[in-house]
Amino acid sequence: MNERDEREGVADGDEPGLAVAGSVTQEYERALTVRRPEGYVLALYVAGAAPRSLRAIANVHRLCRDYLSECHELQVIDIYQEPLLAEKDGILAVPVLVKRHPLPARSFIGDMSDFDRVIEGLGLPRRAGADD
Numbered sequence: 001m002n003e004r005d006e007r008e009g010v011a012d013g014d015e016p017g018l019a020v021a022g023s024v025t026q027e028y029e030r031a032l033t034v035r036r037p038e039g040y041v042l043a044l045y046v047a048g049a050a051p052r053s054l055r056a057i058a059n060v061h062r063l064c065r066d067y068l069s070e071c072h073e074l075q076v077i078d079i080y081q082e083p084l085l086a087e088k089d090g091i092l093a094v095p096v097l098v099k100r101h102p103l104p105a106r107s108f109i110g111d112m113s114d115f116d117r118v119i120e121g122l123g124l125p126r127r128a129g130a131d132d
Contacts, residue, residue, distance in 0.1 A: 039071030040122065041101035047094045048080050052111045056095035059112035067124050 044060050046053035057076060064072050079086040079094055089098065097108040099122055112118050119126060 039073070039101075040068055040099060041073045043075045043077055043089070043098045043100060045077050045079055045086055045089075045091045045094050045096045045098070048078055053095050055111040055113065056097070059115070059118075060097055063112065063115065063118060067119060067122075 042060070042064075044056060046056060060074065060076075064074055077085055079091065086094075093109050095109070095111060097112060097118070099106045099108075102123075106121055108118055108121055116126070
């Protein structure tokens, strides 16, 4: 081991720079283990207790129960309570359902009563014998 290797913390038989490469590799492997959302990640923007908002909430809960079971995450956001979130996400009309995951992201405006349209837009298979 030469003097330069001792200053840089390189052990005999190691090549200079491997300690840095090892930490990059460890960081990469750690990033791979970060929990990714499984299933659908949805956000429903509503305007308080307006009738269309209440219908949208009920319809989306029904859709999640009947078609997504446990493989979804739903966030209901009241634009009166969280106006900055709505502005950040570019929400111009409510109620609106935003599919964030899996990609591609999609938005559905209305009270979500047209189940066929929403199911098709989400890319879900239509269940045989499903009642609307």
